[in-house]
Amino acid sequence: MAGIYLHIPFCKQACYYCDFHFSTSLKKKEELVFCLKKELELRKEELRYEEIETIYFGGGTPSLLSINEIDQILGAIYKNYQVVKNPEITLEANPDDLTETKILELAKSPINRLSIGIQSFFEEDLQLMNRAHNAQEAKECLSMAIRHFDNITIDLIYGIPNMSNERWRENLQIAFDFGINHISSYALTVEPKTALDSFIKQGKYPDVDETVAKEHFDILVSETEKNGFVHYEISNFGKSNYFSKHNTSYWLGKKYIGIGPSAHSFNKTHRSWNVANNAKYIKALKEGKLPLEQEKLTKKDRFNEYLMTGLRTIFGVSLHQVESDFGLEFKETLLQNAERFIKEGLLVIANEMRQSDVEKEITSSRILRNDNLVLKTTAKGKFLADGLASELFII
Template identity: 40%
Template sequence: MANLYIHYPFCKQACHYCNFHFSTGAKGRDQMMELIEEELQMRASELKSPLESIYFGGGSPSLISTERITSFISKVTNQFDTVEGIEITLEVNPDDVDEDYLRRLKLAGINRLSLGIQSFSEKDLRLMHRAHDRKEAENALKAVKKHFENFSLDLIYGMPDSSIADWEESLSHALSYDPPHISAYALTVEEKTVLHHLVNKDKVTLLPEETVKEQYDLLVALLEQKKYINYEFSSFGKPNFFSVNNQNYWNGKAYLGLGPSAHSFDGQAKRSWNISNNHLYASGVQTRKLDREIEQLNTKDRYNEYIMTALRKQEGVSLAHIKNVFGKTHAAYLEEQVSRHLAIRNLFWDGDHLKIVREAKFLTDGIAADLFLI
């Protein structure tokens, strides 16, 4: 199965923590979806199996007109094979939401929304330079809940100057709306962002890692109480509401990324990404000479990537999969490398699946790195 990702590289304003490729200018906005449709035609042969999901990300894809969204979805579903009940997700900002807009999205074919709440704290929202406030977030949530059965909330923990109680209040408020899915991410300081500048100038002080871990542990505990399943490190869903797009990404399935800076993966060993420049992207599409980087993964890269992604998932690392795909030598290497983490009870075997204990989940990336081939 395959997945389609659309990167719409425009935003109303720049969030202080974001290092994704985007522009706050208006130039090229109207033309961008035409270019993305043209890129799809250029790369149609890369979609070799039925589509399971279409995901509009960015940027702020809620700036795309519903007419454009309707046209794009119609062209994709008419031209390519899709599974029954294909998941079609649009990322939306709370300040773009009203009931008429939501009705038009449903008519366009969108059947899942990812709502970028990030926080219910006014202090956090100001620091992040989000375009919405708490009241707009609440109103957007009420409207989305009225019109969409399947939606997700994005939240950020580890905010500067936030206490455990602050995070618990924001998280509990989110849970009061009973969303079917929540994605929660630790704040990261990326280079060339306003937040990076503020931290370097000592105008913002980051939380100690132990406090961030406590906030993550609280997240896991509270959502577990509310019967959410932590099916991937940052993803929590009610039964039947796991994100198809998320699962396919973490399961190493093929995806085709369209738009400036969009990444693609063939499901085997080839990864590619488009140039992160709107003008050069447009020129490449128009001349049919798309500017993109291509990386061929070797066996070590593929093994390490499997360890990293599998350990983040509920199912864990499959020893049988490693034997079948990489061979007995790699399986023996893994069994040797895990001994220390088994001894200190960070990891455990569930049959032939290696899993991480709940108390060590926050350390997942570091533990995975200890198991890499080097």
């Protein structure tokens, strides 16, 4: 099984915190769609022996695509790839694009999962981030979307300067009240060369506070658990049967190809990425060339990547898999390096938790097994997962 990611590199305006590749000019949208279809055709051999189980329209702002353009892209996928009977097909959307007409069109299309970039239900937060929608649009689009889509996830950002714990709890409660079954939530981070980075350096915007972010994270974990969500990845919370199949495939190391400017691909041994420039991407595809670079992953690269993704998830890092895929020396080194973090209560060696079981059971104590051991973060260590992984990397 494999997945296809499609990067749609267009946005109405630039959010201050964003460092993804996009353009605010839609002039090349028609050409870009043509080239996405061309790239899908040129790369079909990469997944010749795989069935496609997930398709993900990301960006950028994929909801800027017309239904006709979405159908064209999906048509190219079905023409060139083997797709399972009921694939998960996700479209990222901004609230200001989700008019009732647009939602009805999407509901009639093959799209069966919406990922809506709410970020906050409060006006002051949205203005600070320079979001294109307002608080009223955030609520109105959800009111309409839940009538036509069962599988909806929303993005929420925490750690925003001047966001109190109370307002963060209100954000979460609004989502719960809508009956949302999946939430992806991230701390506001300052990426280099973004507008946010510039404003902070100029003293125009308060710097983010990691202490506040940690408080918000703890509230997030606690409140989602109370409302029946499983915290299955550091930034992802889903109710049973509503986990993101596409993102989970990344964390479990499945193959995927990334189509579009700046998109990344992975085939277990190599990683590749497309040029992050719309004009260069379009020029190459029109000439029948693939505008990508590729690197072969060393054993250390693959181990470190498995470590990074594994510690972010509820599934952890399988000690058996480490020994099987990388050798006994890697396993022994990992255990030796992890010892101090285990003593500090940040990591723990536990019984394996299988993906299928997590979907069926909410209470982790009922799904422990004795046939495999995994290294995973404790509740205390979850917020520090990325830092812990980097400390355990084999260089």
